Amino acid sequence: MTELSSTEQSMQEEASLVIAEVQSRAQGVVDRKLKSSRIKQKIVHTLVTLALPFMSAACNSFPSIVNLSNPFVESSEMKAQRNELLNEEQLKEANIGIVQTPGVKLSLKRSVFDFEVFKDASKGRLKELVVVLVDDSSLSWNAGKKLPKDIQEVYQTSLVNPYERSAKEWTQELNPEELKRAMTSEAEHISTLGTIIRFDGEFNDGPSTDLIDFMEKRSSPGEVKRLERKIVASRDPKLKDKVFIFVAVGGKRKPYPNQSYLSPNQFQEIPGSHPPGYTEGTYRYIGPTTAGQTLRHESEHYYNNPHGISSSEYNADTGMFKSIEDAWKRKQEGDESGYPFVFETAEGVTITKNIAQQDPSNPAA
Amino acid sequence: MQNLNNFDPIAFLKINTTGLDEKKIILLRTFLNTKIGEYILLDASGHLSDEQVKQISLEQDVQSILKRLREIIPNFDQYFISKLSDFKNDYQNIV
Numbered sequence: 001m002t003e004l005s006s007t008e009q010s011m012q013e014e015a016s017l018v019i020a021e022v023q024s025r026a027q028g029v030v031d032r033k034l035k036s037s038r039i040k041q042k043i044v045h046t047l048v049t050l051a052l053p054f055m056s057a058a059c060n061s062f063p064s065i066v067n068l069s070n071p072f073v074e075s076s077e078m079k080a081q082r083n084e085l086l087n088e089e090q091l092k093e094a095n096i097g098i099v100q101t102p103g104v105k106l107s108l109k110r111s112v113f114d115f116e117v118f119k120d121a122s123k124g125r126l127k128e129l130v131v132v133l134v135d136d137s138s139l140s141w142n143a144g145k146k147l148p149k150d151i152q153e154v155y156q157t158s159l160v161n162p163y164e165r166s167a168k169e170w171t172q173e174l175n176p177e178e179l180k181r182a183m184t185s186e187a188e189h190i191s192t193l194g195t196i197i198r199f200d201g202e203f204n205d206g207p208s209t210d211l212i213d214f215m216e217k218r219s220s221p222g223e224v225k226r227l228e229r230k231i232v233a234s235r236d237p238k239l240k241d242k243v244f245i246f247v248a249v250g251g252k253r254k255p256y257p258n259q260s261y262l263s264p265n266q267f268q269e270i271p272g273s274h275p276p277g278y279t280e281g282t283y284r285y286i287g288p289t290t291a292g293q294t295l296r297h298e299s300e301h302y303y304n305n306p307h308g309i310s311s312s313e314y315n316a317d318t319g320m321f322k323s324i325e326d327a328w329k330r331k332q333e334g335d336e337s338g339y340p341f342v343f344e345t346a347e348g349v350t351i352t353k354n355i356a357q358q359d360p361s362n363p364a365a
Numbered sequence: 366m367q368n369l370n371n372f373d374p375i376a377f378l379k380i381n382t383t384g385l386d387e388k389k390i391i392l393l394r395t396f397l398n399t400k401i402g403e404y405i406l407l408d409a410s411g412h413l414s415d416e417q418v419k420q421i422s423l424e425q426d427v428q429s430i431l432k433r434l435r436e437i438i439p440n441f442d443q444y445f446i447s448k449l450s451d452f453k454n455d456y457q458n459i460v
Contacts, residue, residue: 051402
């Protein structure tokens with residue numbers, strides 16, 4: 001056990017006093033409000049249990065910047081590397097928006113412009129790139145309900161509402177009870193952890209009516225409804241030339257500091273993986289599915305050149321792997337700029353944490 | 366100007382965190398968010414009928430509560446922001 005010096009002891013005592021003072025004042029404010037309230041004790045108890053989730057939901061429901069005259073303070077770990085990170089003004093100048101969650105905050109290093117999609121936003125070739133952190137373990141239908149309303153409308157263009165599906169849309173015949181269970185299950189959880197939604201260039205036209213006709217003939221009302229949502233969004237001038245990247249960061253997908261500094265040796269090529277040719281390509285690599293890795297993969301789906309490099313899963317995975325390979329190589333030379341996605345949670349900072357402080361059993365994380 | 370998604374009660378209330386370690390700051394942030402949430406919910410209940418308060422307290426889903434409050438309280442977003450300011454004033458003036 002390490003003994004504390006008298007200075008450290010005194011600092012700790014002072015810190016405890018500060019906390020006690022703040023807690024007492026805040027509780028006093030609530031007590032006064034309670035006294036002037038006429039509601040019954042039983043209901044007060046219920047409201048109190050809802051207070052924290054209510055605050056999270058309410059703060060998250062604001063679609064845009066609001067005028068609160070106080071800055072967002074950052075942790076000491078983040079302060080230490082502030083020079084490397086893009087501040088609010090720089091993000092705005094680069095046409096980049098980030099929708100955070102109550103428990104996870106994403107910051108970006110300047111080196112994020114090595115990714116084409118971020119570079120195109122900063123050069124004004126996109127009106128905006130919005131990175132949306134989703135407070136759930138997957139990008140399910142229900143997870144979207146936690147997003148601000150304007151973002152929710154974009155999110156829902158990429159998903160079939162399970163409750164709008166017909167029995168035929170499922171891969172097997174289901175009786176009504178099974179169908180209900182399947183719908184509820186899909187609404188709660190799917191395997192998707194990230195997605196990119198584009199309203200730029202050729203993607204701005206939305207789906208073709210031929211496609212909708214085809215889906216209608218196949219009795220796929222859920223997919224038809226999704227395509228209709230996509231058409232409405234595609235025609236919305238506010239969304240023109242915008243790109244959205246959604247990443248699940250809730251539940252078991254919450255970033256942890258020991259996921260920092262992914263290395264290429266954590267990935268394996270999937271046997272039999274293949275690029276798109278006559279048939280649709282496959283995913284290429286298997287490895288840690290961290291929020292940072294998902295962001296890399298989704299960013300690599302983006303392309304913006306007249307030759308139309310494919311944005312298949314295979315190529316996005318290839319781009320993701322190459323970016324990690326490059327980042328790791330640079331890190332060995334003392335340059336950590338290849339890891340531009342920095343997540344801050346209650347557990348600490350992910351991606352940029354000092355490697356000496358990491359779990360020694362997982363040195364490559 | 367800030368995005369409310371990033372709302373930090375510690376910054377909002379201008380609390381000096383020098384000397385506090387990271388874990389304590391996070392716990393304090395959670396505590397303050399809870400107290401501000403309680404404050405706003407208690408205040409909002411004053412705008413509702415007994416029946417509406419009862420209905421809201423029976424809701425399990427905060428999104429539904431938020432939806433109901435938006436339906437009942439005119440310009441709820443503005444109301445929410447003004448209550449944040451009220452909490453701050455009360456906090457700074459409490460003796």
